[in-house]
Amino acid sequence: MIRPWGFPIPLLPDELFSSWLVRAALVQGCDPLVLTGSVWPRWRVWTGDPDRGIAADRLAALARASGIAATVFEAATLRTIASAPAGGFPDGKAVWPWVLAAGSRNRRRRGGLQYCPACLAEDKKPYYRLRWRLAWHTACLRHGRILRDCCPHCGGTVEPHRLSAEDRHLALCARCKGDLRKADEAQADGDALAFQSAADEAVQRREGIYGQERISCEEWFALSRYFVGLLRRAAMGKSDILNEMLRAFDIDAGDLEAPATGLVLELLLTRERAALLGRVRRMLGAGPEAFGRAAKKAGASVQTLCEMRQKLPHCLEKAVAGLPDRSPERLRRKRAATGRPRSRRSVARMWARMRRAMLADS
Template identity: 40%
Template sequence: MNIEQDELFSTWLVRAALAQGTDPLVLASHLWPGWRVCTIDLDRGVSEECATRLVQESGIQYDEFYSASFLPIAKAIGQEIRADRAIWYWFLALGSRNRKRHGGLQYCSHCLATDTRPYFRVQWRLAWHTCCAIHKICLRDRCWYCHMPIEPNRLSAQDLMSTCPSCKRDLRDAVMVPASASSLEFQEYADNVVITNSGFYGAHQLKTTEWFFLARYLLMLLRFTARNQTSNVRKCLASLLPSVSCLKPPITGLGFEMLPTSERANFLESVGVLIRTGPEHFRSAVLAHSLTGMSLRQGWQILPQYIHDIVQEIPQLARSRSTNIAVVSAPKSKQTVLYKWARLQRKIRRFP
C-alpha cells in the first residue's frame, strides 16, 4: 500500500488496515505489540525502533514515512520537537482520550470525492489551513451529519475511508461552502513562506521561523482584543484593521490549535492584514494610542524582533494607581461562565 502525495501517516495506517480487511487497532497491535498507539499522535513521528519495524513490514522507505509526518514542516517553522508537549504550535491538537478525539483533523469533501482511493492530507492538520486551495471551499472538522470529530482511527474493517465512524454517513456528501478570498490568500502565503524559507512583514524580509513567530504573536494580540473590547490595544489595532471590531472571542477560549476551523479562519484573516501593513504603521498606531510595553508584551518574555524594537521606544508600565481598594468577592463574569460551559460540552463531545 503506497503512501499518496501529501498523505498523512496516521490515516495511511488506517487505510492500509482497511485494505487488508482488518481494524486499524488490530494492524497496529500486530506491528507494535504492547504499544497503545491510540493514545498518541502518530503524525508527530515514531521512534526509530517502531519505524524500522514499519519499513520491514511495508517495504516502504523511511523517508516516505518521514515526509508523511509533521516533522519536515515542524522543523521548517521552528517548532520544538518534543513528544511530551500537549500542543505543537501551528499543528491541530487531537485532544485524545483513549481512542476518542475532540478534533485535530479536517477534510475537503470534494477532494475525498475525487480521489481514486480517498485519503487524508498532511496539510489538513495544519492550523493555518482552513480551506481547500484546489476547490476553493472551506475545510470541515466535523461530520456534516452528526457533527462529531473526524476519527479515522475508529473505523472498522467493513468501513470506507470516507465514512464517519460515529454515524456511518459518507463525508463526501457534505455541502460545499465557498471559502473567503482572505482565508485563501493567507493560507497560500503561509504555505509559500514554508516552501521558500522566507516571508515578509510589510516590506521587510523574515526567515520562516521569524515569520511564524510574528504571526503567532499577532494571533495572541488579536485574541486579547477580542476578549477586551474596551482596551487601548483594541483601539490601536482597529485603527489599522477596522474589522477588529467584529472579532469575537472563541466560544471555548481554548488554544488556537484546538479551535474549530471557522474561528481560526476569522483570526487568520486579520493576521494577514496586520502582516501586510508592516512595522512602520504598527509603530505609528502604538505611539498614537500611547500603549505601554506591558500591554504589548502580554506576558511574553521574548518578542518578535520588530515588535521588540517598538517596545523599547515606549514606556514599559502604565501610571501606577492606588491599590487601596476594597476586595469584593463578585460572581464570575458571564463570559467566564460561557467559557466553562462550552469546555464542558466539548469534553463530553457535544460541541466543536
C-alpha cells in the same frame, strides 16, 4: 516474526501517515486495530498520535511488513514540517506549535483533523492529507472552500482510525457512518487563504515576509501568533486603545467572536482560526512601520501591546520604540529616582493593605 503483506499499498500524494495505516488495513480487509496489532503487538498506537512520528524500531517493523522504506513513512509524518515554525523538532511538547492537537483520550479524539469534502469526493481512494493537520490551513486551495473539522451529519470528530473493516473506505464518519463527502462548504475567506499561502511559503523557504522585510520562518510564525494574541484580547473587549489601534488595519474587533474558551490556537475550530488568521494577514501585510504608527496614534503604551511577562516580537521593537511604559516596577523606579512623593490615592491604598494585613495577624 512479521509476515510481509501480499501486495504493496503505496502512499498517495501528501498522504498523512495515519491515513495510510487505516487505508492499508481496510484494503486488506481488516480493522486498523488488527493491522497495527500485528505489526506492533505490544504498542497501543491509536491512544497516541502516530502522525507525530514513531520510534525507529517500530518504523523498521512496519517497513519490513509493508515493503515501503522507513524514510517514506517519516516524510508522511508531521515531524519535519512542524520543525519549521518551531525552529527545531518540537518533540516532548504536549501541543506542537501550529499542529492541530488531537486531544486523545484512549482511542477517542477531540479534534486534530480537517478535510475538504470536495477533495475526498474526487479521490478514487479517499485519503487524508498531511496539510489538513496544520493549524494555518483553514481552506482548500484547489476548491476555494473552507475545510471541515467535523462530520456534517452528526458533528462528530473526524476519526478515520476508528473505522472498521466493513467500512471499506475512509470517507465515512466512524461514529454515524454518514458520508463525509456529502457536505457543501462555504467559500473560503480571501485573507485566510492568503495567510495560508504565505505560511506555506515561509515553511518552504524557511523565511517569511513582514511588510517589506524578510524574517526567519520561526520569527514569522512567532509574530503571527503574537498578532493572534492581540486580536483575541481585543475580541474580549479588554482594551479600547487596542480596538482603536486595530481599526488602522480595517479590523473591527466587534466582528470577532470572543473566544468562548481560552484554548490555544492549535485547539480552536477551523472557523475560529480562519477568522483570526485572515486578520493577522492584514496586519502582516501592513508592515512594522504601519504597526508603530497605529500604536502611537491610538495612544498605546508598552502594556497595551504586551500583557504581563509577554515579550514583544523582535521585529516590532524598532517600530514601537518610544511608547510610554506604565509598568508598576518602572513607575516605582522612576519615583525613587526623582524622589517625588507618592500620590494621595496610592498612599491610601498602601494604608488599606497594611491595615488588612495587621487585622489578619491579630
